[in-house]
Amino acid sequence: MSVNGGDVNAAVAVRGLRKTYGKVEAVKGVDFEVAPGEVFGFLGPNGAGKTTTISMLCTLATPTGGTALVAGHDIVTERDAVRRNIGLVFQEPTLDGYLTAEQNLRFHAELYGVPKDLVGDRMRQVLDMVGLWDRRDGKVMTFSGGMKRRLEIARGLLHSPRVLFLDEPTVGLDPQTRSAIWGYIGKLRHSEDITIFMTTHYMDEAEYCDRIAIIDHGEIVVIDSPEALKASVGKDRVQIQTGDDERAMALLKENFGVEAAVREGQVTFAVPSGEEFVPRLFAGLGVPIRSVSVSRPSLDDVFMSYTGSTIRDAESSGTGNQWMRAMARGR
Numbered sequence: 578m579s580v581n582g583g584d585v586n587a588a589v590a591v592r593g594l595r596k597t598y599g600k601v602e603a604v605k606g607v608d609f610e611v612a613p614g615e616v617f618g619f620l621g622p623n624g625a626g627k628t629t630t631i632s633m634l635c636t637l638a639t640p641t642g643g644t645a646l647v648a649g650h651d652i653v654t655e656r657d658a659v660r661r662n663i664g665l666v667f668q669e670p671t672l673d674g675y676l677t678a679e680q681n682l683r684f685h686a687e688l689y690g691v692p693k694d695l696v697g698d699r700m701r702q703v704l705d706m707v708g709l710w711d712r713r714d715g716k717v718m719t720f721s722g723g724m725k726r727r728l729e730i731a732r733g734l735l736h737s738p739r740v741l742f743l744d745e746p747t748v749g750l751d752p753q754t755r756s757a758i759w760g761y762i763g764k765l766r767h768s769e770d771i772t773i774f775m776t777t778h779y780m781d782e783a784e785y786c787d788r789i790a791i792i793d794h795g796e797i798v799v800i801d802s803p804e805a806l807k808a809s810v811g812k813d814r815v816q817i818q819t820g821d822d823e824r825a826m827a828l829l830k831e832n833f834g835v836e837a838a839v840r841e842g843q844v845t846f847a848v849p850s851g852e853e854f855v856p857r858l859f860a861g862l863g864v865p866i867r868s869v870s871v872s873r874p875s876l877d878d879v880f881m882s883y884t885g886s887t888i889r890d891a892e893s894s895g896t897g898n899q900w901m902r903a904m905a906r907g908r
């Protein structure tokens with residue numbers, strides 16, 4: 578069934594969604610659908626339009642154009658229904674530091690009209706899930722950044738939303754806490770009947786998603802599963818250490834027609850089949866090679882391949898290097 582061009586059975590259905598701030602086109606008309614139960618990620622550099630999109634879907638920002646249904650409800654004409662059906666965890670913490678973890682959750686339960694006789698059990702369930710049941714009487718101001726984020730996730734789940742929106746759920750956290758948060762999200766998908774929509778600019782985290790949309794400059798560049806995206810790059814990354822990098826790069830171009838660049842202190846390039854290329858390389862480069870490594874495409878390579886720059890470069894300068902652009906052209 579279709580309403581306003583969106584599938585009401587989808588957890589999230591978006592058509593031509595746009596948002597401009599003055600002259601800035603933050604989101605330039607995006608289309609996508611998220612199936613019930615899916616973990617769907619928006620992957621893109623800072624400023625790509627991720628927060629703007631998620632804000633519109635959560636009814637916190639009004640679209641300039643297009644439509645979207647969340648849990649079957651229109652984000653503009655049925656805002657209250659959308660809000661009742663979603664949980665939010667945003668980058669900026671919105672917990673009350675003077676209240677305990679439990680008080681924060683009780684306040685939220687009241688706001689969302691969770692029946693009083695259900696609150697206790699549900700609270701235990703969500704606090705257990707994020708490992709904070711024992712700390713429920715602690716004031717939130719005494720919690721670490723990671724504990725606060727975990728509590729925010731518990732709060733986002735308290736009213737049993739159909740869709741949980743997480744905007745950069747692990748930003749600013751140490752690697753151990755980041756991996757713990759992903760552990761909780763992993764548990765969630767098994768224990769709750771829920772769809773998860775999240776944004777991230779961490780490649781490794783995007784791997785946890787069933788599907789990801791790569792977003793750059795307000796546009797979706799590609800949507801697929803991490804595996805399919807990596808397979809679509811079709812090129813392996815080869816890194817070599819040589820006695821003369823400049824000469825090696827010149828000879829790679831001259832002898833093999835391969836564009837290379839120095840990355841992480843090594844001459845780096847992409848070829849369709851690394852294992853087959855390496856013996857030819859040793860035989861024909863003409864510069865001593867001290868070490869060589871071949872790796873399958875990562876999501877980093879996927880991002881580069883579709884946008885022409887690494888996420889990190891996109892965040893700092895907005896332009897990619899020669900090798901990255903060559904990879905993009907090769908598509």
Ligand SMILES: Nc1ncnc2c1ncn2[C@@H]1O[C@H](COP(=O)(O)OP(=O)(O)OP(=O)(O)O)[C@@H](O)[C@H]1O
Pocket residue numbers: 598601602603621622623624625626627628629630745
């Ligand atoms: N309230 C606003 N007023 C003006 N411009 C805005 C506003 N919010 C976002 N923008 C602009 O819209 C573009 C997209 O920003 P957005 O925050 O959606 O990106 P993002 O991908 O979420 O990045 P980040 O991870 O840094 O939040 C940026 O150019 C940003 O400067």
